[in-house]
Amino acid sequence: MSEMKLSCEAVRQIEEVCDKFNNDAGELIAILHECQSRLGYLPEPVQRVVARKLGIPASKVYGVVTFYSFFSMTPKGKYPISVCLGTACYVRGADKLLEEFKRVLGIDVGETTPDGKFSLDCLRCVGACGLAPVATIAEKVYGRLNPADIRKIVDEFASRE
Amino acid sequence: MKKINLTIDKRTVSVAPGTTILDAAESVGIAIPTLCHIDLKGTCVKNNPASCRICVVEVEGRRNLAPSCATMCTEGMVVYTNSARVIRARKTIAELMLSDHPNDCLTCPKCSDCELQRLVMRFNIRTMPFTGGEQSTRKKEVTAAITRNMDKCILCRRCESVCNNVQSVGVLGAVRRGFDTTIAPTFDRMFKDTNCTYCGQCVAVCPTGALTERDNTDRLMDDLCDPNKIVIAQPAPAVRVALGEEFGMKPGTIVTGKLVSALKQLGFTKVFDTDFAADLTIMEEGAEIMKRLKAFLAGDKSVKLPIMTSCCPAWVNFFEHNYPDLLDYPSSAKSPAQMFGAIAKTWWCEKRSINPKKVVVVSIMPCLAKKYECEREEFCPDGQPDVDYSISTRELARLIKRANIRFADLPDTDFDTPMGESSGAGAIFGATGGVMEAALRTVYEVYTGKELPKLEFTEVRGLEGIKEATIDLNGFPLKVCVAHTLGNARILMDRLRKGELDYHVVEVMACPGGCIGGAGQPYHHGNIEILQARAKAIYREDEGKPIRMSHKNPDIIKLYEEYLGEPLSERSEQLLHTHYFNKSID
Incomplete structure (x- = not known):
C-alpha cells in the first residue's frame, strides 16, 4: 500500500514538472525522468501524483516505470x-x-x-x-x-x- | 466509395478501403486463426495489437509474413492464408507460446473453452519441442469474484484493452519487460487493493485460463446435499437466454422452463425468480424517481437529478471508487438479487415459520461482480448474508452436466410461488436499456394515471453506447439516458461533475450489451451475433408475458399488501434500500 506520504514540497515539485510539460500524457517518460532527477527515485505516491496530473491510470505510469531499467522505485544510495x-x-x-x-x-x-x-x-x-x-x-x-x-x-x- | 480488389487464396475479393486482410478473408468465408485479436463489432470491445502473430499471412512481394488483423488491404494484393510457409510459421508461434505455458489442460478451468487449446488442436501440435523457463513474478490470486493465474497468460492484452479502453477502470496493465512481462493490477497489488470493479470483462475476453471466475460449484453441491439446509435459487433474467448455448443450443434460445426443471433436479428446495425481484426494484426505484421528480417540479433546488440506476454491482463499485462526491445521485434501491435475498429471508421465512439461518439463497447470475456484491458487509446483517453466494451461468451449466442431467430433454416447469411470478418488465432487465424501459412503463402509468399507449420504448434499446430519449409525462418532458460499459458511464459522470448532465433518469450497466454480455455468461469469443441473439430473446420473453408492467405483477401487489405496505415505506427502506461508501484509493 502507499503507506509512504509525500511532503508538500515533493508534491509541489512533481506538479511543477508536469505543468512544465503541459500535463501532456505523451511526455510521460520525460516527466518521470525529471521527477527522478529531482526526487532521486519514483516511489508509488510519486507515480500516483503524476497519473492524477496527466489524467491517466496509475497502472500506465507503473508500466512505464517498470519497463525502463533507468527508472527506480527504490531510493539510490549516496x-x-x-x-x-x-x-x-x-x-x-x-x-x-x-x-x-x-x-x-x-x-x-x-x-x-x-x-x-x-x-x-x-x-x-x-x-x-x-x-x-x-x-x-x-x-x-x-x-x-x-x-x-x-x-x-x-x-x-x-x-x- | 471505390472498392479495393485483391485475391486471397486465389479468390477475388472486393472490399472497402481500410478493411484488414482478416476481415476481407472473413467476408469470403476464410477463417484465419486469431488469438490476441478480438472485435465485438458494434461495441467498443476491440483489441488488435498484432502481438501474437498467429494470424500471419503471406503477401506476394513482401519479405515478411504480415499480421492479417493489422494489415490493410491494398489494390492488387495477392494473399495466401494457408501456404506451407504460413502454416509452418503459425505452428512454430503456437509451439513457442506453449514453451512457458503450464501443461495442465486436463484440470484447467478453461479446458475445452480455451482459444489457445483450440489452436493447438487446429495446428495439429502433438509435441512440445521447446521448453522454456518459468518466471516467478507472475501472481495467482482468488478474489471474491475473479481467479487470476498469470502463468497461463499469453500476453494478448485483451484484458488490458477492456479494462482501460472499454471500462476506463485502468487497473490492468503490462509491467516489466521481456520475459518478465506480466499483466498485473496497478503496482502489482491484489485486485482487492485496487479500483477493480469486478465487472469481469477481463475474464469475458481472456482467451486462456489466466482469468476465470471464482468457482462456487463445490460449495453449492455440498449445500444441496445437506439435509439440514433449505437451498433456494433465483436465476437472473439474462441467464435463461444464454444457458442453452452451453448445451449446443442456438444463441438466443429461451430455456426458462428447462432451467427451472434443471434447478429442481439439482435439488433446490425452491426455485424462485430474480425477475420477480426486478419488478420489486422497479416499484422502489420508480417511487424514488417520482419522489425526486415531484420535489424538483415543486421547486426544490437541492434534489439530486439525474437519479441513476443502481442494479449493477460493478457500476456501484465504479462510482464508489471514482465519484465519491456524487454518491447522492444513484438510487438507493438495492439490486434485484439483493432485494430477493432480503425478502426471502424475512417475508418468505416468516410466512413459512422457517428459521432463516437454515436457508441458503443462491443467485444464478450472468455476472461476476454479484459474487462480490453479496459479500458486502451491509448485505450481511448480523453476519447473515441476504444472498449466501452467487454462481455464474457457466457454473450452473457445469453443475447440470456433473449431475447427469440431459438438459435438452428436460420438460418445462414453472417457477415456485410466491416469488416466481414476474412481468415482462422484469424480464428485460437483462439487456442495456431494459431497466430504464421497465421503469418508464411503471412511472408513466403511476405518475400520469393514464394507460401507456405503447409499451415498447425502442429508443432505449440496442447496442449504441449512450442512448437518450424524451418521454412526455403529462406535459413534462422527462429526459432519460442509457449507457452501457463503464467507459460510457465515465463520460456521463464527468459531465455530471461539471454540472452538464441534463437528464432526469440515467441507467448504467457495466457490461457491453448489459447483463446479456455479463462476465458470467457462456463465452462469446468475440462473436457479437451471440449478444444480439440474447438481446432479441430477452425482448421475446417480454412479449410472451401476460403481464408486462411491474406494478401489475400480482405477487408484487401481494407482497406490498401483506408485508411492505407501500414503496419507500419504513420497512421497504430497511429491507430494500442501501447506501454507498467513499472507496476512493487516492
Missing part, C-alpha cells in the same frame, strides 16, 4: 554502484565482479544498503571497453577491476562522510 555487463566486461569476468559486490554489500541488484550509502545496479557499456571489466561508483569509473579489489574500494567510500 554512492550508487553500477557494474557493466556489456560484452567486453562480461567476457573479462564482470559476473564475478557483480557477485563480489553483492557479497560485500549484502544486497541484490536494484537494492540499497540499509544505511543508504550504496545501491547496486547493472548497466550495459560505459564506453570504456579497453578498461574492462568496469564499474562506476558515484559516477567515477573504475577499470580493470579484480574481485579482490572490491572490499577495499567499498570500505574507502564507506569511511567518507
Whole structure:
C-alpha cells in the first residue's frame, strides 16, 4: 500500500514538472525522468501524483516505470554502484565482479544498503571497453577491476562522510 | 466509395478501403486463426495489437509474413492464408507460446473453452519441442469474484484493452519487460487493493485460463446435499437466454422452463425468480424517481437529478471508487438479487415459520461482480448474508452436466410461488436499456394515471453506447439516458461533475450489451451475433408475458399488501434500500 506520504514540497515539485510539460500524457517518460532527477527515485505516491496530473491510470505510469531499467522505485544510495555487463566486461569476468559486490554489500541488484550509502545496479557499456571489466561508483569509473579489489574500494567510500 | 480488389487464396475479393486482410478473408468465408485479436463489432470491445502473430499471412512481394488483423488491404494484393510457409510459421508461434505455458489442460478451468487449446488442436501440435523457463513474478490470486493465474497468460492484452479502453477502470496493465512481462493490477497489488470493479470483462475476453471466475460449484453441491439446509435459487433474467448455448443450443434460445426443471433436479428446495425481484426494484426505484421528480417540479433546488440506476454491482463499485462526491445521485434501491435475498429471508421465512439461518439463497447470475456484491458487509446483517453466494451461468451449466442431467430433454416447469411470478418488465432487465424501459412503463402509468399507449420504448434499446430519449409525462418532458460499459458511464459522470448532465433518469450497466454480455455468461469469443441473439430473446420473453408492467405483477401487489405496505415505506427502506461508501484509493 502507499503507506509512504509525500511532503508538500515533493508534491509541489512533481506538479511543477508536469505543468512544465503541459500535463501532456505523451511526455510521460520525460516527466518521470525529471521527477527522478529531482526526487532521486519514483516511489508509488510519486507515480500516483503524476497519473492524477496527466489524467491517466496509475497502472500506465507503473508500466512505464517498470519497463525502463533507468527508472527506480527504490531510493539510490549516496554512492550508487553500477557494474557493466556489456560484452567486453562480461567476457573479462564482470559476473564475478557483480557477485563480489553483492557479497560485500549484502544486497541484490536494484537494492540499497540499509544505511543508504550504496545501491547496486547493472548497466550495459560505459564506453570504456579497453578498461574492462568496469564499474562506476558515484559516477567515477573504475577499470580493470579484480574481485579482490572490491572490499577495499567499498570500505574507502564507506569511511567518507 | 471505390472498392479495393485483391485475391486471397486465389479468390477475388472486393472490399472497402481500410478493411484488414482478416476481415476481407472473413467476408469470403476464410477463417484465419486469431488469438490476441478480438472485435465485438458494434461495441467498443476491440483489441488488435498484432502481438501474437498467429494470424500471419503471406503477401506476394513482401519479405515478411504480415499480421492479417493489422494489415490493410491494398489494390492488387495477392494473399495466401494457408501456404506451407504460413502454416509452418503459425505452428512454430503456437509451439513457442506453449514453451512457458503450464501443461495442465486436463484440470484447467478453461479446458475445452480455451482459444489457445483450440489452436493447438487446429495446428495439429502433438509435441512440445521447446521448453522454456518459468518466471516467478507472475501472481495467482482468488478474489471474491475473479481467479487470476498469470502463468497461463499469453500476453494478448485483451484484458488490458477492456479494462482501460472499454471500462476506463485502468487497473490492468503490462509491467516489466521481456520475459518478465506480466499483466498485473496497478503496482502489482491484489485486485482487492485496487479500483477493480469486478465487472469481469477481463475474464469475458481472456482467451486462456489466466482469468476465470471464482468457482462456487463445490460449495453449492455440498449445500444441496445437506439435509439440514433449505437451498433456494433465483436465476437472473439474462441467464435463461444464454444457458442453452452451453448445451449446443442456438444463441438466443429461451430455456426458462428447462432451467427451472434443471434447478429442481439439482435439488433446490425452491426455485424462485430474480425477475420477480426486478419488478420489486422497479416499484422502489420508480417511487424514488417520482419522489425526486415531484420535489424538483415543486421547486426544490437541492434534489439530486439525474437519479441513476443502481442494479449493477460493478457500476456501484465504479462510482464508489471514482465519484465519491456524487454518491447522492444513484438510487438507493438495492439490486434485484439483493432485494430477493432480503425478502426471502424475512417475508418468505416468516410466512413459512422457517428459521432463516437454515436457508441458503443462491443467485444464478450472468455476472461476476454479484459474487462480490453479496459479500458486502451491509448485505450481511448480523453476519447473515441476504444472498449466501452467487454462481455464474457457466457454473450452473457445469453443475447440470456433473449431475447427469440431459438438459435438452428436460420438460418445462414453472417457477415456485410466491416469488416466481414476474412481468415482462422484469424480464428485460437483462439487456442495456431494459431497466430504464421497465421503469418508464411503471412511472408513466403511476405518475400520469393514464394507460401507456405503447409499451415498447425502442429508443432505449440496442447496442449504441449512450442512448437518450424524451418521454412526455403529462406535459413534462422527462429526459432519460442509457449507457452501457463503464467507459460510457465515465463520460456521463464527468459531465455530471461539471454540472452538464441534463437528464432526469440515467441507467448504467457495466457490461457491453448489459447483463446479456455479463462476465458470467457462456463465452462469446468475440462473436457479437451471440449478444444480439440474447438481446432479441430477452425482448421475446417480454412479449410472451401476460403481464408486462411491474406494478401489475400480482405477487408484487401481494407482497406490498401483506408485508411492505407501500414503496419507500419504513420497512421497504430497511429491507430494500442501501447506501454507498467513499472507496476512493487516492
